Amino acid sequence: MESLIRKNIQQLIAYKVDAPQFEIVVNANESPYDFPMQLKRKFCDEICNTDLNRYPEACFPELIAAISDYTGVPGEGIICGSGSDELIAMINQAFVDPGDVVVSHSPSFAMYDIWATIANARHIMVPDLPSHIPDVEGLIAAACENQAKLLYICNPNNPTGYIFSRADIVKILAAVPSLVILDEAYIEFFGESGVDLLEKYPRLLVLRTLSKAFGLAGIRCGYALGNSEIIDILYKVKGPYNLNVLTQKLAVIALKNCDAILRNLEILRAERQNAMQVLETFPGLTLYPSGANFIYFESDRAEAIYQALLKRNILIKRFAETDVTPGSIRFSMGKPQENQKILDIIREVVYNEA
Structure with missing residues (x-):
């Protein structure tokens, strides 16, 4: 074997x-x-009126409309996945050939390394400076010297919790040849998103999730925001029915009731x-x-x-x-x-x- x-x-x-x-x-x-009980009841009503013998919406139009309302990003700039994990896998499948370089700061989210390894890429993890300050110059150097395909910025960072300043994010975007993935899984706790940078930087992709602030880790719903060209490329490697109908229905309810949640x-x-x-x-x-x-x-x-x-x-x-x-x-x-x-x-x- x-x-x-x-x-x-x-x-x-x-x-x-x-x-x-x-x-x-x-x-x-x-x-x-936990998710509010009154919204769980609304979800139950939705499911009772949903045909479960049919495949779910493959391109989740209702969910994308709700994400667009929440983020301000047009629908053609949105794709959904089973948590950020699946989206990271899709990014590697679409952009990384064996031997390509992926760059991230370290310590950070373990799945960056796992999916880079599965893609047979070379993952350069740039250690933090003393006191867990991200080494921005080191990230730029690693990406430029190795023509990195991907560069991850986890903001706020998991596990250390530190923040990349907006100036540092812009500095990285302006300097590297890579697709820059800005992972904003915890952004609702911080409040200063980089989503508005999408208009100026076409090689930026923002990852989000409903697992953290929305309290929906159990439904596995993440989404990526980017320009339509990148999103169209990711659709090429997306499974046809990667989000089940239960996840889609509950995610829409959550986003439409985000103020309460x-x-x-x-x-x-x-x-x-x-x-x-x-x-x-x-x-x-x-x-x-x-x-x-x-x-x-x-x-x-x-x-x-x-x-x-x-x-x-x-x-x-x-x-x-x-x-x-x-x-x-x-x-x-x-x-x-x-x-x-x-x-x-x-x-x-x-x-x-x-």
Whole structure:
């Protein structure tokens, strides 16, 4: 069997995710607030009047109209996928030949590397500067010197939470020969999108998702915004029925009721600010600013913190030590009582009370 497997896949570790069975789950940057019940009932009514024996709309016109209303981007500049993951796969399928170069900053979203590996590309991950400042000059140099096909900017960045300034994004766009993918999965928590840059920069593609701020991780709906030429190219590699009718119907309801759903953003921002202020008082933690719905910090006691939380039935994200960084922790904002419990346990560990 091994002789049949593509060589670049043989050493690839499968990205398998077990269903978490914990009292508090804050490891995946999900919203702690479920979709409103009144909108779930509206969804049920919609499905009861939908023919499930027919294939879904292949080009999702109702969903694209709702996204266009939400983003201001015309319909011909929009394509949808099963989360950002599928869209990243489509981008690699459409633009990357074996041996081509893909550039990203590091640390960042793991799927950039996984899909580059599957495409048999050479992925150059430009490490952050000290204090987790993105190395903008390093990104530009890597892309230009290697004629990179793709360059990823994750803004706000996962897992560190840092922000690329608008000036830095424009600087990259103006300098590199690549298709620049601006991943705005967490943009609603930050609020300053680069979507308006699409008019000036034809090699820009913006990724968005309903998994985070909209609290719809369970329906797997992402979308890409770009000029019509790029979107037409992505349609060439899109599966004909890649979004099921349930996802399409619920996504439309969410976007049409975005004002009501996004009210929770203020709560989550306030919780993030409160948690940051508490963590800043703890010894031995190196805390980084965040524009997303999560907090990231480094600590020599990261493993002890992780284990203490596990014992209390709480799942966070733990990153292992590297040659240049200590262990680190990322946890997304839960409900206020959940956040308080997490902070209490971290306090116990750092003050050796656990």
